[in-house]
Amino acid sequence: MSNKTSLQVIPVSIDHDVQPGENIAVLILASSKLAINDGDVIVISQKIISKQESRTVNLNMVIPSELATGIASEYQKDPKLVEVILSESNRIVRMNNGVLITESYHGFICANAGVDESNVEKGYATLLPKDPDKSASNIRKKIFDMTGKKVAVLISDTFGRPFRLGQTDHAIGVSGMESILSYEGKQDTFGKTLRVTAISSVDELCAAAELVTGKTTKCPAAIIRNFKFIPNNGNVISMLRDEKEDLFR
């Protein structure tokens, strides 16, 4: 009845804590049980990219500013952590209920500018990669060099969102595919032209990957097979809403 094929979301476990300078492409190829195919989407957790890029901070070495100390006392947070969050942020978007939501210097609106103390040594925090689109691009190129396969690479992080409880994974870095699948001008099943519908395929792919990677297991990547993406030089930055066009800032 359908000529559509099933999507596979294949977990890639890595047996050690990723160290600064490790070659992520080599690591994923070595850890994957399957050979990479043309058209695979490789989704990688932000955490291992940050570690590989030495984007970790020893909180003991941080001297908090007055602003950070003030915010920290109000919101029952560690002043040193708040200092790091502020240094990663363009601005504070919301601050309430013990939650600090900022716009990171990349433009991501998320809790704590993506600064995170989980799955890293005690006393340390990870920062988001400096340029996640570029991180994704570097890995994609290395995979191509090693295998000759044309894949897309996404870097994923777990963000909360307005209106709904629970967090979901979102793309913070994209390489090798268009971020948005546009249906503009296409026809629905009744032959009517669809209103502007544009699907954030990359966020849906990251969400799908999170279902297998989880948070407490050493499974920081997934290969998604049989998703037909449009190969091009898409990136995540073009998917961030312009401030003027965002009704919720």
Add this chain to the structure above:
Amino acid sequence: MSNKTSLQVIPVSIDHDVQPGENIAVLILASSKLAINDGDVIVISQKIISKQESRTVNLNMVIPSELATGIASEYQKDPKLVEVILSESNRIVRMNNGVLITESYHGFICANAGVDESNVEKGYATLLPKDPDKSASNIRKKIFDMTGKKVAVLISDTFGRPFRLGQTDHAIGVSGMESILSYEGKQDTFGKTLRVTAISSVDELCAAAELVTGKTTKCPAAIIRNFKFIPNNGNVISMLRDEKEDLFR
């Protein structure tokens, strides 16, 4: 290296336009190429549920109020459509750039209260199911009666979101599983207790399903296999943020 299994996202195509009163459970079982397994998650597009439940409106029959006419002229919309949107809404959340974001009477914050003119006959619009958790529950029970298999059923709709361009699928109805996977009190890979992390598994499952269902093909459902959910009587309504705790309303 990993004992994790791959997730499969299996499209279920349906060869006709779903009619009022059709048995969705029978339709999905008949249309699926595979037998249903215990533990499968069945994700169904809102559109066919709305049609099955006769939640469609002939726009020619609608007499717009003064308010609807005023809003429509400001936002270049059809007054009859605006009237239907308002009648499905608790309140208007944002109104700008030709976009009308309301809180539906269920509590969903989305464009046009979920009222949609795509993939329905010209001159008609579909409304969201009246009680999507109940719709999901009814289908889940029918599948159990027919097959003896314990599944989870999600009803999915495509919503935009703040901050990021592109839409993604979200659960609007849940039956048979917990909506939120909580990691509270669990330990990370360094043995540290995780900060409160709660993943909206149901939204991630709906996002994964959208990757195979799409918008222009007659594929309104997907079976997700090998996702280990916690079977219980979860629902979507408990996943909606309380207005007082939402920093973006």
